[in-house]
Structure formats: structure tokens, C-alpha cells
Amino acid sequence: MPRIHLGDWVDSGVDWLVGHLSWLFDAVKAVMEGMYDGIDAVLAAPEPLLMAGILAVAAWWLRGLLAGVLAFAGFALVDSLDLWDRAMSTLALVLVATVIALVISIPLGIWAARSRAVSAAVRPVLDLLQTMPSMVLLIPAMLFFGLGTAAGVVATLIFALAPGVRMTELGIRQVDAELVEAAEAFGTTPRDILWRVQLPLALPTIMAGVNQVIMLGLSMVVIAGMVGTGGLGGAVNEAIGQLDIGYGFEAGVGIVVLAIYLDRVTGALGTRLSPLGRRAAAKTRTRAWSHRPRPAVALAGVVVLALVAGGLGLLGSSAGTSEASGTDVGKGKEIRIGYIPWDEGIASTFLWKEILQERGFEVTTTQYAAGPLYTGLATGQLDFETDSWLPTTHAEYWSKYGDRLDDLGKWFGPTSLELTVPSYVKDVNSLADLRDHADEFDGKIIGIEPSAGMMGLLKSKVLKEYGLQDAYDVVDGSTPAMLAELKRAYARKQPVVVTLWSPHWAYSDYGLKKLKDPRGAWGKGDGVHTLARKGFAADNPQVGKWLKDFSMTEEQLTGLEAEIQKAGKGKEQDAVRGWLRRHPGLIDKWAPVAKDDARSQAAG
Amino acid sequence: MSPRLEAEHLFKVFGRRPTEAVERLRQGADRDELRSDGTTAAVIDASFRVEAGEIFVVMGLSGSGKSTLLRMLNGLLEPTAGRVRFDGRDLTGLTDRALRELRSKKISMVFQHFALFPHRSVRDNAAYGLEVQGVPRAERARRADEALALCGLAGWEKSWPDELSGGMQQRVGLARALATDADLLLMDESFSALDPLIRRDMQDQLLELQKTLKKTIVFITHDLNEAMRLGDRIAVMRDGRIVQTGTAEDILLRPAGDYVASFVRDVDRSRVLTAGALMDTSVTGDAPACRCETARPATPFAELCAISARLSHRVSVVDEAGRVVGVVPRQRLVGFLGDEAAGPAPCDNPDGKVISRA
Numbered sequence: 001m002p003r004i005h006l007g008d009w010v011d012s013g014v015d016w017l018v019g020h021l022s023w024l025f026d027a028v029k030a031v032m033e034g035m036y037d038g039i040d041a042v043l044a045a046p047e048p049l050l051m052a053g054i055l056a057v058a059a060w061w062l063r064g065l066l067a068g069v070l071a072f073a074g075f076a077l078v079d080s081l082d083l084w085d086r087a088m089s090t091l092a093l094v095l096v097a098t099v100i101a102l103v104i105s106i107p108l109g110i111w112a113a114r115s116r117a118v119s120a121a122v123r124p125v126l127d128l129l130q131t132m133p134s135m136v137l138l139i140p141a142m143l144f145f146g147l148g149t150a151a152g153v154v155a156t157l158i159f160a161l162a163p164g165v166r167m168t169e170l171g172i173r174q175v176d177a178e179l180v181e182a183a184e185a186f187g188t189t190p191r192d193i194l195w196r197v198q199l200p201l202a203l204p205t206i207m208a209g210v211n212q213v214i215m216l217g218l219s220m221v222v223i224a225g226m227v228g229t230g231g232l233g234g235a236v237n238e239a240i241g242q243l244d245i246g247y248g249f250e251a252g253v254g255i256v257v258l259a260i261y262l263d264r265v266t267g268a269l270g271t272r273l274s275p276l277g278r279r280a281a282a283k284t285r286t287r288a289w290s291h292r293p294r295p296a297v298a299l300a301g302v303v304v305l306a307l308v309a310g311g312l313g314l315l316g317s318s319a320g321t322s323e324a325s326g327t328d329v330g331k332g333k334e335i336r337i338g339y340i341p342w343d344e345g346i347a348s349t350f351l352w353k354e355i356l357q358e359r360g361f362e363v364t365t366t367q368y369a370a371g372p373l374y375t376g377l378a379t380g381q382l383d384f385e386t387d388s389w390l391p392t393t394h395a396e397y398w399s400k401y402g403d404r405l406d407d408l409g410k411w412f413g414p415t416s417l418e419l420t421v422p423s424y425v426k427d428v429n430s431l432a433d434l435r436d437h438a439d440e441f442d443g444k445i446i447g448i449e450p451s452a453g454m455m456g457l458l459k460s461k462v463l464k465e466y467g468l469q470d471a472y473d474v475v476d477g478s479t480p481a482m483l484a485e486l487k488r489a490y491a492r493k494q495p496v497v498v499t500l501w502s503p504h505w506a507y508s509d510y511g512l513k514k515l516k517d518p519r520g521a522w523g524k525g526d527g528v529h530t531l532a533r534k535g536f537a538a539d540n541p542q543v544g545k546w547l548k549d550f551s552m553t554e555e556q557l558t559g560l561e562a563e564i565q566k567a568g569k570g571k572e573q574d575a576v577r578g579w580l581r582r583h584p585g586l587i588d589k590w591a592p593v594a595k596d597d598a599r600s601q602a603a604g
Numbered sequence: 605m606s607p608r609l610e611a612e613h614l615f616k617v618f619g620r621r622p623t624e625a626v627e628r629l630r631q632g633a634d635r636d637e638l639r640s641d642g643t644t645a646a647v648i649d650a651s652f653r654v655e656a657g658e659i660f661v662v663m664g665l666s667g668s669g670k671s672t673l674l675r676m677l678n679g680l681l682e683p684t685a686g687r688v689r690f691d692g693r694d695l696t697g698l699t700d701r702a703l704r705e706l707r708s709k710k711i712s713m714v715f716q717h718f719a720l721f722p723h724r725s726v727r728d729n730a731a732y733g734l735e736v737q738g739v740p741r742a743e744r745a746r747r748a749d750e751a752l753a754l755c756g757l758a759g760w761e762k763s764w765p766d767e768l769s770g771g772m773q774q775r776v777g778l779a780r781a782l783a784t785d786a787d788l789l790l791m792d793e794s795f796s797a798l799d800p801l802i803r804r805d806m807q808d809q810l811l812e813l814q815k816t817l818k819k820t821i822v823f824i825t826h827d828l829n830e831a832m833r834l835g836d837r838i839a840v841m842r843d844g845r846i847v848q849t850g851t852a853e854d855i856l857l858r859p860a861g862d863y864v865a866s867f868v869r870d871v872d873r874s875r876v877l878t879a880g881a882l883m884d885t886s887v888t889g890d891a892p893a894c895r896c897e898t899a900r901p902a903t904p905f906a907e908l909c910a911i912s913a914r915l916s917h918r919v920s921v922v923d924e925a926g927r928v929v930g931v932v933p934r935q936r937l938v939g940f941l942g943d944e945a946a947g948p949a950p951c952d953n954p955d956g957k958v959i960s961r962a
Contacts, residue, residue: 182719184680186733186784187708200723275723279764 014140029150032096036149040092046306048079051088054305059261061298062268074257083232083254090231091258093149093224094217097156101213105161106206109168110194119169126162134159134223142227142372147338147381152229156220160213167209171202204277207270214266218259228338228366228376232258238341238367240480244569329542329593330361337365338373338382342479343505344528345387347560348411348552350572352386354580355591356543370397370451377533378404383540384532384547389415392523393453406532408547412503412557414525416514417454419445419462420500422490423511430516431466434497438471446485446498450476454499457522465521486510503554505561546591556583606692607653608820609660609677609788614650614686616672619643622684635843646672648844650686654837656787657818661835662846663825669844670824674790677822678711679703690788708736712781716793718773720765726752726776727761733784744783751783752776754813771802778810782817791823795830807833828867832856832876840864853881873940877905882940883921883930890927892920901929909937 018025043051052075060068078087112119129137138155145151175198183197199206225233232254239248271277293301335356339349353363368376376382378401388394390407393415398405421428428437447455455474463469477485482498483506489496490510500506502514530547537544552560560579567575580586617625617638625643635645647669654660664670675681677688679695688695690710695703712733720729727748728735734744749761755775765773774794781789795803807830814821825831831838832852839849840863848860856876859865880901892898897911898920912919918933 176719178715178717178719179721181680182713182715182721183732185678185707185711185713185715185790186736186780187704187706188736189704192736197721201721 014143018143025144029145032100032145032150032153033148035096035099036092036153039095040089043088043092044085048084049076050305050308052076052079054302055261057293057298057301057305059265059268061293061295062265062272064292067264067268071261074261078254078257081250081254083235083251086231086235086251087254087258089229090218090221090233090255093152093156093221093229093231093233094214094258094262096149097153097160097217097220098210098214100153101157101160101164101217102210104157105164105209105213106168109165109206109209110172112165112169113172113198122165126165129158130162134220135226138223138227139371139375142375143379146379147228147366147368147372147376149229151227152221152224152233155224155227156217159220160216163212163216164209167212168202168206171205171209172198174205175201200275203274204270207266207273211263211266211270214262215259218255218262221255226369227372228368228381230366234366239569240478247569328360330356330359332360332362333540334362334364335540335543336381336383337363338368338376338385339365340370340373340385340387341367342387343561343565344412344503344557345385346572347557347564347576348386348528350564350576351560351580352547354573354576355546355587358587359591359593361543370394370449374401374405377401377531380533382533383536384408384530386411386528386530388529388531389453389526390529392526393417393457394526396453396456404534406534406537408530408532408537408544410527410529411547411550412552412554413527415528416502416525417457417522418500418502418514418517419458419497420506420512420514421495421497422486422493423513424493425495425513428497428515429513430518431462431468431521432518434468434515435466435471437495438468440495441472441497443472444497445472445474446482446496447474447476448479448482448499452479454501458499462517462521465519503558503561505558505565508558508562550590606689608656608658608691609654609822610687610689611650611652611673611677612687612689614647614673614676614688615645615684616647616669616676616681617643617645617684626685645844647676647683650839650841650844650846652839652846652849654820654822656820658836659814659821659823659834661823661825661831661838662841663828663831663835663838664841665826667843668841670826670841671792673841674792674822674824677788678707678713678790708733709784710786711788711790712784712786713790713792714774714777714781714794717797718765718770718777720773720776720780722765724765725761726757726763726765726768729765729776730761730779730783732780733786737784748779748783751779754782755779756809769802770798771806774798774806775809782813782819787820789819789821791821793824793826796825796827803830810834828871832871840867852876853878857881873905877940879903879905879908879919879921879932880930882908882936883932884936885930887931888928892922892926892928896920898922898928899932905937905940908932912937 046054052072055075056068056072059071075087078084108122112122134155137158138151141151141154141158145154172194179197179201180193183193188196221229221231221233222236223233225231225235225237228234232251235251236248236255239245239251271280337349337353339345349365353365356363366382373382373385374397377385388397388407390398390410419431419434425440428434428440434441445458447458449455455476459474463472463474482500486496486498486506487510497515500512500514506512530550532544532547537548560576563579564572564575567578615626615629617629619625619638619642622643625638625641625645628638629645629648635648638645650669650673652660662670662673672681676683677690677695679688679698683696686696690706695706698706721732724732727745730752731739731744731748734747739747749758752758752761752775755778757772757775757779760768760772765776768776774797777794781791795806798806810821811834823831823834825834832855835852837849837851838855839846840855841847842863848855848864850858853876855864856868856871856873859868878901879899882905883901894917896915896917899908899911899922901921901923903911903921908919912932912934918931920928921930921932923929
């Protein structure tokens with residue numbers, strides 16, 4: 001069979017689109033982000049409990065008293081888990097994606113219901129959108145829309161479109177043909193048949209579709225979190241990226257609360273909107289727990305709560321302006337750091353977050369997978385990241401994106417990559433020994449993220465060099481999963497071979513043995529480099545200079561890593577702060593401010 | 605005067621190359637030949653006229669093309685060939701917009717399964733046609749309520765279709781059709797889905813309404829008894845063709861061909877036949893010879909038998925002016941009941957004496 005170069009065509013197609021239609025993508029992006037910012041601002045503005053009250057009144061009005069009380073309890077729980085802002089930004093994201101999905105899918109569904117040709121053309125496209133693994137579509141979406149909300153909305157949208165179209169088409173096709181004929185027989189125009197007969201009768205099915213759109217949208221927020229939409233999806237991502245089960249569960253509970261709320265409320269909304277549903281609901285007996293206020297009462301409740309919320313917001317906003325100081329170089333300027341949840345990356349990222357905040361910058365840190373991170377830097381969505389292993393491990397990324405990035409130099413090195421076994425594994429001391437012990441290790445090498453540079457190196461070079469490719473399978477996974485497997489095997493004294501690198505805190509926590517590499521297959525050690533978007537150093541000469549001059553010793557780095565590891569998820573910056581307090585003078589060493597410098601920076 | 609509704613050589617063919625199929629049908633090809641080519645001839649060369657105020661029944665079994673025929677009369681289906689004229693206007697030449705206008709004002713329809721809108725109240729259902737016409741809300745509610753009252757549904761205006769029995773739902777369907785004041789009512793097996801007793805009620809009510817409203821009605825049914833009861837004239841369809849058009853008596857007494865004959869065999873003749881159909885028209889006169897009870901041409905068979913039993917001689921049939929238009933001898937009554945047209949054979953014991961039983 002000839003090799004069809006479908007992938008190349010898609011590549012060049014995407015390149016062409018990025019090159020020629022960027023104005024369109026920018027416009028779409030602006031609309032989406034505008035919508036998101038607006039909704040998010042409205043949702044996040046009131047005090048959490050007041051907003052929870054407003055949402056609860058809506059549930060009370062649509063479903064009854066019990067639903068209102070439960071909604072309030074659920075949102076109060078979210079607030080008490082300290083996830084309120086994330087929950088609201090997820091809600092805003094889902095709402096934006098839902099609105100756009102419906103604006104596209106309902107007319108498309110109507111069109112498909114009226115024309116067999118359209119229906120036949122739309123169906124395979126929907127199948128593609130729905131079943132194509134979302135990450136595959138996420139990367140092009142990122143190239144088009146950059147990191148953040150727009151790409152997240154698009155990813156959610158693409159996934160959620162299909163049920164909207166399908167259910168609309170189904171709903172309209174299900175309307176009794178005799179009813180449509182009756183409408184025609186009385187001289188109804190096609191447009192009125194749609195509005196007076198088909199849509200009202202299809203409404204329950206369409207609302208079920210809307211419900212599905214929302215639910216699928218929510219299920220996509222975790223995926224969308226990978227491109228830096230933040231919110232609960234981002235929280236889940238960070239948690240699973242760092243194997244923090246508790247935090248992941250909390251964020252998951254937040255998503256569940258949102259999902260149940262949206263599901264029940266949209267379900268009830270469907271009943272309220274449809275005349276048939278209203279009638280069915282009116283028939284059921286009213287009990288205390290299903291009592292519903294009249295719309296006027298509900299509206300009044302929402303308005304009162306909103307006014308109270310507005311009042312509090314005004315009172316609250318006056319506090320909290322930062323005082324200027326001699327070390328305030330940044331003057332609140334925003335710097336965006338991206339990181340991959342690798343330990344030295346987390347340590348150096350939060351170290352710089354702390355340092356830069358100390359120097360008056362507004363710093364946001366967002367966690368990404370390697371692919372999105374480099375794309376984000378190359379497209380200028382991020383300012384810098386601190387964890388590129390060059391020239392070997394991340395060579396692929398450098399060759400692809402290097403011309404759009406600035407290398408701010410090495411801050412740690414040399415590093416080494418290796419396969420590692422626990423020290424209780426006897427007889428295996430070198431890569432060359434692995435071959436004869438394949439059974440012992442079950443023929444598995446526990447790897448990390450397949451996107452990691454060392455995985456590519458391992459599969460394409462190291463295994464071949466030592467003739468291991470037949471004896472071993474490399475298990476793709478994630479760094480936390482690899483560490484969890486190491487921990488599990490270590491506790492049971494089972495033989496295990498993992499991919500690991502130095503520096504790493506695991507070497508200080510466990511008794512491990514780096515397998516020797518007599519043939520030099522892993523190559524010479526890398527340096528850990530800081531990469532910035534093109535022009536970052538020129539825009540921020542002071543920060544650029546600090547980063548270029550930055551370097552850490554192995555002792556400093558492993559110490560900081562261990563500190564962060566102990567503090568746990570969500571407390572990285574506290575750990576950094578504590579560590580810096582115990583090592584005074586480091587901030588001034590890494591980010592020196594001469595008084596004059598600070599002035600000129602501020603003037604510039 | 606031209607008839608209210610006239611169909612001229614209507615053809616409806618579904619499938620590929622319909623005009624070609626029509627040409628073949630005109631040259632005598634039959635339905636099965638076309639079916640093997642994947643085309644379905646639903647209606648073949650149908651022609652009839654319906655006069656104003658007449659109930660015209662199209663009777664046929666399922667698949668005979670009667671529903672397709674009906675839908676060509678209001679333009680829901682476009683004829684493959686032929687013409688439909690309504691009040692002298694050719695429907696086939698009208699634009700979609702003009703057709704819709706005509707349907708909303710002049711032609712209305714009653715459906716087999718009622719086709720009431722479940723999301724509208726009874727009143728809103730009845731007012732649907734008026735709503736399409738753009739009649740203001742208050743007026744259409746008034747006219748809808750009138751139509752509902754006419755159909756015996758006063759007081760049910762605020763109910764919902766699913767709260768009504770089948771018969772009542774079809775009354776709403778009828779009220780919806782009547783509310784627009786359309787001249788032509790198309791009724792597609794409108795009573796077939798109802799229980800027999802309710803069906804009879806509805807038939808009676810339709811006839812009752814027709815006495816005052818004088819609509820032109822085309823009524824589709826597969827039930828010959830219903831056709832005979834309702835139809836001023838009846839067209840019998842078979843395999844897409846109209847095989848006979850005539851009054852109930854024509855169909856019953858002079859069936860055109862074996863198909864219609866086999867069809868009418870099971871009909872309860874005593875319900876359909878009237879004195880006018882049975883009488884011997886060779887005997888006429890200005891007035892009856894005696895003062896005995898007489899019958900009218902419309903007197904039904906059962907009543908005629910009762911009159912005959914009370915008389916010692918044949919029953920005279922008189923018209924409105926009192927002139928004798930025919931007579932019915934008892935022999936004929938018995939003969940029609942027994943499906944025997946021949947006269948009596950001579951008897952070898954003409955005195956009719958009873959032979960000893962001992």
C-alpha cells in the first residue's frame with residue numbers, strides 16, 4: 001500500500017489557516033473571551049454565599065424548595081472547599097460554550113431535519129467531532145486561538161455540538177407527520193410550521209439535547225484545563241499531574257455540584273418552556289418541598305440578593321491597594337509563567353513567582369503539558385518557562401519552536417537521564433545487565449509522559465543500543481504515575497525499573513541505583529534552560545537579566561524540591577517562602593535591585 | 605353552472621421518471637408493470653365532479669390511492685398529470701403562496717387520527733385555521749367557540765386534546781375545519797378510528813350539520829356502509845383507478861363489474877335501499893287509487909316493508925305533489941331481500957290449500 005501523507009496535508013492545512021486566517025481566529029477569539037469575561041465577571045462579582053443564594057433561588061423557582069435548598073448547600077460546599085472562583089470560571093466557560101454550541105447546533109439541526117442531504121452531510125462530521133480524541137483537536141485549536149479561554153471554549157464546543165444537532169434533528173423528525181400535514185392543510189407557511197408546530201412539539205427533545213450539550217461541556221472542562229482555561233478543570237489537571245488525590249477529589253466534587261445543578265435546572269427549564277411539560281407539572285400535587293414561588297417573587301428575590309451583593313462588592317473593593325516600595329520594580333506589571341509538573345520545574349517556577357512578586361510584579365503561573373507549553377510560548381501567550389532540558393532531551397521542541405523562542409540560558413547543570421532500579425535489586429548495575437533480567441521486571445520499563453524528551457530518546461536510541469527493544473515494553477504514563485509505581489514497588493520490595501533523572505528528590509527519599517550507561521546512549525548531560533517568548537527580555541530588561549544570571553546548585557534545588565514535596569499540593573509558594581526565609585539573601589542575589597535601577601525601570 | 609370541484613384525468617406517480625410512467629399508463633400499462641420498475645402509480649386517470657352542497661364519497665380499500673387523490677384536491681400533493689378545478693380555478697397552476705391562501709380560507713381538512721395539536725387547548729386547536737389567516741385573537745376565539753358549539757363541544761374550550769375521548773377529539777377536528785368557513789371539506793377516513801357506535805353518532809351529526817351548512821364535502825372511507833350512509837354520490841376506487849361513480853343505489857343495484865359486485869355483496873341492503881330504487885316505475889298516476897298509506901321515494905326499505913305489511917295490496921310511491929311515481933309489490937320486497945330478480949314461477953297448487961298434515 002502506498003503511504004498516504006494525510007498527516008502532512010493536515011499539517012500544511014493548519015499552517016495555511018494559521019498564516020492566512022488569523023484575523024478570523026482573532027475575531028472569534030475576541031468574541032469568545034469577551035463573552036467569557038463578561039459572564040465570569042458577573043458570576044464572580046458577588047460574595048460567594050450571595051451568589052449561591054441567587055443560584056438557589058433560580059433552582060427554587062424552576063424545581064421547588066428542596067432543589068433550592070440543595071443547590072444552596074452544594075454551592076456552599078464548593079465555597080467551603082475554597083474552589084468558588086474556579087467553580088464560577090468553569091461555570092462561565094460552560095455557559096459560553098453552551099450558548100455558542102446552541103447558536104450553531106439548533107439551526108443546523110433544524111436544517112438537517114428539513115433536508116436529507118444536509119442530514120447525510122452533517123452526520124459524519126458530527127461523528128468525527130464527537131469521536132476524534134479531544135487532545136488531537138485541542139492542539140490545532142491552540143494554534144488558532146492561543147492558550148486560554150478561547151481554545152478551551154472551542155474544544156468544549158466541538159465536543160458538545162453533536163448532541164445539540166442530533167437531538168434537534170431527532171426532535172423535529174419525531175413530530176407526528178399528520179400534525180405537520182394538518183398544519184399544511186390549513187395553509188401554514190413552512191416557517192410557521194416550524195415555529196408553531198415543530199419546535200414546540202420538539203422542545204422536550206431539544207431541551208434534552210441542550211442538557212446533553214451542557215453535560216458534555218462540563219465533562220470537557222478537564223480537557224480544556226490542559227490548555228490553561230483554569231477553573232475546576234485546571235484544578236483537576238494540576239491535581240492529577242501531581243498525583244494529589246485529595247485535591248483532585250475536591251475539584252471533582254466541585255464539577256459534580258455544577259453538573260447536578262445545571263442538569264436539574266436545565267431539565268426543569270425544559271419543562272417550564274414546553275406547554276405540554278407545564279401542564280404535566282401542574283397536574284402533580286404540590287407538597288411543601290416542591291413548593292415553587294411565583295416568577296415575580298423569584299425575580300424579586302434574585303434582584304434583592306443581587307443588590308445586596310452589589311452593595312457589598314462596592315464596600316469590599318476599596319481595600320487592598322498595594323503600597324509602593326523601593327523594591328517595586330514591576331509596578332504591578334503582569335508576567336505569565338507556564339510550567340510542566342516536573343519537580344525542578346515546579347520548584348523554579350514558584351521560586352520565581354515568589355521573587356517576582358517580591359519585586360512588585362503580578363505573576364500568574366499555569367500548568368501545562370509540554371506540547372501546549374511550547375506552543376503557548378511560541379505564540380506569545382506565555383512569557384517564560386524554566387524547565388527546558390537542552391541540548392538533548394528537549395531537542396525536538398527546540399527544533400520545532402526554537403526560532404520563535406529566546407533561550408535565557410542554563411540555570412542548572414549538568415543533568416543526567418537514566419534508568420533506575422531500587423538498590424535491593426541485585427545483579428543489575430548497568431543497562432547492559434537489563435537484557436538478561438527482563439522476566440524479573442516483567443519486561444516493563446515504567447516511563448513518564450510520552451511527550452517528554454527522554455522518552456523519545458529512550459525508545460529511539462537507548463533501547464536499541466543495548467538490544468532491549470524486544471525484551472522490554474516502555475509503559476507510557478506520567479511522572480506522578482511513575483513515582484507512584486516506584487513507591488508501590490519499593491514498599492513491597494519488588495523489582496522495578498523506571499525512567500528517572502538527576503537531580504530528583506526521589507534519590508534522597510529512596511535507596512536507588514542509577515544504571516550505568518557504558519556506551520553513552522543517553523548522551524552528555526543537559527543543562528536546564530529558561531526559555532522566554534521572543535522579545536520578552538527586550539520588553540523586560542531587568543527580569544531578563546535576572547533570569548539570564550540565575551543559577552542554582554544541586555543542593556539548593558533538591559532541598560527546595562523536597563520542601564515543596566513535603567508541603568503538598570497548593571502550598572508550593574508557602575514552601576518556597578519558608579525555604580527562602582531559611583536561606584536569607586538569596587532573593588537579593590538572584591534579583592538584585594540597585595536603587596537607581598529601580599527608578600529608571602519605573603520611569604521606563 | 606360549473607361544478608364546485610372537478611378532477612380531470614388525474615394521475616399521481618411516485619418514483620423515477622413519473623411523466624414517462626403516465627404516458628405508459630395512458631397506453632394501457634397496468635400498475636404491476638410499473639411497480640417492477642420501481643415506480644408506484646397511486647392514482648390513475650381519475651375524473652369526477654362534485655357539485656356544491658354535495659357529499660362525495662371516495663371508497664376503496666387501503667392502497668387504492670384514495671388518500672393520495674384527496675391530497676391532490678387541496679394541493680398538498682401535486683398531480684403528475686391532469687387538472688383539479690375548484691370554483692373554476694385550476695389548482696395545478698397556482699403558486700405555493702396562492703395555494704396556501706386557498707387552503708387557509710376555502711378548503712379545510714379533517715384527518716383520520718384527528719391530528720390535533722397536543723400543545724394547544726381545544727379552543728386554540730379549533731382556532732388554528734383562523735390564526736393562520738391572521739384573524740384577531742378575540743374574533744377567532746369567538747368563531748372557534750361557535751364552531752365547537754356546533755359540534756356539540758360547548759364548555760370544553762379550555763380543555764386539552766388528551767383529556768377528550770376519541771369521538772370528542774374528532775369533533776374538535778371537525779370544528780377546526782368548520783371554523784374557517786371553508787366551502788370545501790376534505791375528510792380523510794375521518795371516522796375510521798372511532799368505535800362503531802361513536803362512528804354512527806358522528807355520521808349522524810355530520811348529516812345533521814350538512815342540512816344547515818350545505819358544505820361541499822369529499823369524504824374518504826374504506827367502509828362501504830359509511831359510504832352508502834353519507835354519500836350523495838360515491839366513487840369506488842381500485843388499484844388507483846375509479847371503477848365506478850354513482851349514487852348508493854347505482855353501486856348497489858348496478859355494480860360495474862365483479863369487483864364492485866363482490867364489494868356490495870355484504871352490504872345490509874335494507875339500510876341502503878329506498879322505495880325509489882325498488883319501485884316499479886311502469887305504474888304511474890296523478891293520484892293514488894285508494895286512501896291507503898303511501899311511501900315516498902326516499903322511504904327506507906325497512907319502513908317500506910312495514911307499510912307493505914299493513915296494506916292488502918302493493919304500496920304506491922308518491923312524490924311531493926302527491927302524484928304516483930311507481931308502485932312496490934310485496935313480491936319485489938321479498939325478492940330484493942333474497943337477491944332474486946326474476947318473477948315468481950307458476951305453482952302446481954294455485955289455490956294454496958294446505959295439504960293434510962295427518
